[in-house]
């Protein structure tokens with residue numbers, strides 16, 4: 001890989017100061033939140049995005065190859081463009097963590113790590129975080145061979161043997177990235193079929209460094225102070241196998257981040273996703289949700305679907321505020 | 329030139345607040361270990377062209393022995409600030425580390441802290457009474473790493489007892505192997521005189537105030553632990 005100098009959004013020095021009041025406060029600066037900011041800004045709403053980072057999960061994506069208009073672009077670069085685009089239409093970016101959201105009359109009072117503010121509408125776009133395997137050794141050996149961030153750690157496994165656990169796009173993308181460094185990459189998946197797009201599967205099947213280990217699940221991760229082997233179980237025969245590896249990358253999906261919504265009584269589905277209507281509204285008036293955290297888009301979790309939901313949420317927010325002001 | 333015109337303009341914008349001269353010392357080497365040394369030199373030249381107040385001098389670790397010795401540099405590439413030589417980069421500040429590097433130039437060039445130093449943290453930093461090295465192992469593609477680097481560097485800026493060193497784990501693979509680095513950021517607190525590892529951990533919250541808070545508290549615990557052990561041996 002060539003040398004690059006990013007101005008990663010995570011570190012952009014400009015963070016606006018939090019004001020006392022907004023029309024729209026967006027929680028989360030991933031593709032959903034930034035797209036919502038763009039549309040809300042263009043609708044002339046006073047808009048702020050409060051986020052721990054700008055770019056969300058996409059910052060962890062090595063190369064994005066399925067966002068229309070870009071045949072291949074670095075995740076951080078794509079998100080830098082999202083942010084710049086939203087700022088161009090007046091949306092403000094405040095770096096910080098939202099701690100609490102309360103509804104008082106028609107206002108949402110929002111506590112953040114950088115102060116308290118209020119807004120007529122909250123668009124909740126906090127995305128999701130890595131799901132854990134929940135097996136012995138996973139927590140103990142985290143950072144000692146267990147990783148959830150291939151883009152961070154892949155280069156540390158030069159000439160080593162690694163495993164990737166999972167059958168979705170991320171698992172395949174991570175496995176592909178790892179073949180640039182590791183001598184051998186096992187892809188462990190519980191089923192014989194994969195959720196990943198066929199194009200990723202075909203590419204990896206042709207890669208001589210990759211071996212598919214299916215249908216297996218990881219029972220334990222073992223090693224003295226560092227990962228040394230995985231104990232696997234064949235899902236069809238029940239047979240146990242030991243696979244010596246130096247590292248294991250876990251890509252078994254994501255969990256929606258909804259803690260802040262519980263006190264508001266927001267409806268979640270049985271898997272914990274925020275239930276939204278076609279206009280991205282939740283059961284709480286004025287609270288919209290967008291992106292990976294919701295039930296929308298048939299459960300597809302991609303940049304384009306997150307962005308689409310952000311756009312819809314912002315336009316719905318505009319309608320909601322117009323109506324609210326009509327009543328006043 | 330290693331920076332595009334667009335990036336150069338951004339650097340210009342970012343470094344606008346620099347008030348006084350910032351002198352960067354770059355210690356290079358030759359051979360395969362210094363594969364990025366030419367790039368680093370070009371990068372420093374680019375930054376200088378973006379802001380004339382940022383100047384740099386290039387030394388050779390093996391030829392400029394006196395200077396290298398003065399700053400305790402044994403191997404290149406090492407970048408440090410003349411005014412704050414405890415802030416160091418071992419390896420190229422590229423990728424996500426580039427903004428951290430620009431942030432350090434701003435810090436040295438303005439003297440202004442870019443995080444909230446509350447009295448509690450200040451008390452802990454002032455109480456550091458051992459010479460420590462805080463290594464932060466990174467890879468340039470790791471989006472969480474710059475927070476750890478910034479935190480270590482800010483503590484190094486504030487405490488005369490702490491050296492904060494970003495180590496690019498691929499260029500410094502021997503050191504990375506010695507500290508069993510298999511995830512980044514990996515942070516190691518070492519006693520400067522004995523080289524004894526006091527505490528090591530992986531990870532860092534992606535927010536500067538939280539990051540500084542974590543590092544200050546880890547240092548505090550490392551020192552308590554070190555004293556506890558010494559105390560124990562004393563009996």
Ligand SMILES: Cc1cc2nc3c(=O)[nH]c(=O)nc-3n(C[C@H](O)[C@H](O)[C@H](O)COP(=O)(O)OP(=O)(O)OC[C@H]3O[C@@H](n4cnc5c(N)ncnc54)[C@H](O)[C@@H]3O)c2cc1C
Nearest residue numbers: 028030031032051052056057098126127291292301302303
């Ligand atoms: C490694 C990887 C590779 C991927 N590659 C692709 C790809 O190639 N193509 C593709 O289309 N998709 C890809 N995806 C999926 C895509 O990144 C997600 O679908 C998309 O980012 C979801 O967007 P979002 O805005 O809903 O949430 P996220 O991207 O998760 O963003 C949520 C944001 O909310 C912030 N946040 C959360 N809680 C708080 C809080 N309390 N206060 C403040 N801020 C908060 C987070 O810091 C984050 O910035 C990839 C995902 C991963 C992990």
